[in-house]
Amino acid sequence: MLTVRRQHLLIAITASLLICGAASGQNITTRNGGFWLDYDPTWPLSARWTLDVVAATRVFDSKPFLWEARLQPTLTFSPRKWVDLTGGVWFVYLSAGDAGNFLETRPYAGVRFKLDIWRGVRLSNHFRVEDRIIRDLEAGETERRRRLRDKIQALIPINHRNLSGDDTWYALVNAELFWESNLIFEEGGARQKRYQAGVGWRKNSTWSFEFLYLLQRIRPNASTSFSVTNHIINVRIIQNFK
Secondary structure (H helix, E strand, C coil): CCCHHHHHHHHHHHHHHHHHHHCCCCCCCCEEEEEEEEEEEEEECCCEEEEEEEEEEEEEECCEEEEEEEEEEEEEEEEEEEEEEEEEEEEEEEEEHCCCCCEEEEEEEEEEEEEEHHHHHHEEEEEEEEEEEEECCCCCCCEEEEEEEEEEEEEEECCCCCCCCEEEEEEEEEEEEEEEEEHHHHCCCCEEEEEEEEEEEECCCCCCEEEEEEEEEEEECCCCCCCEEEEEEEEEEECCCC
C-alpha cells in the first residue's frame, strides 16, 4: 500500500506538472492529438557500459497528418553511480503529406545526473546537445540545426519501497525544455516545452511497461509565442537483456 507521505509527494508532483501544463496552455491557437509507441531493448555491455536501441513510431493527428519512424541507438557510460554519460546517433523518417518527406540524422551527446532520495524516489536531470541534419527527400535540400534539451524526471515507487523489485508499480513525471539554434542566439527562450505524467509497471528484471500522457507546447519560430500544443498518449515497452 502507498504510505501517506508517499501519497502526498505523488499528489504534489503531479499537481505541479498539471499546473505548469495548464498555465502554458493559455493563448493556444492550434491543438493536435498524437500517439507514440516505443520499444526499448537494452543490453549491458559491461559493468559500466549499456546499449539501448529504441524503435519508435510517432503519429500526429494534425494538418498535415504527420507520421514518424525512429531508430535511436544510444550508448551509456556510468563512471559513477550518480552520473551517466550518453551519446548516439538517431535516425528519424518523417512523412508530412503534401509538405514532403524528410530524413533526419541526429548525433547527440549528454550527461545525466541521478539521485535516489527518500523511500526509493529517484530524481534525474538529463542534459543533451543535438546536431540535427534534416534532408528534404523531395527537394533535395539539407538543413542543419543545433538543439539543446534538458529533462528533469522523478520516478516514484508505489507498491514497494524501491524500483528494482518484481511486480513494481511506479509513477513517472517529467518536464523538458528544448532550445533550437535560432532561439539560442536570437531570443534565448525555449522552443518546446514538454510535460509528461503516467504510470509504469516493472514486471520483472526483463520487462517493464509505461503508460504516459504527454503535453507538448511549440513555438513555430523565434518571433512568435507558444501557439501549438500536442496532447499525446505514449506507450513504452522496455526489455532488458542479461
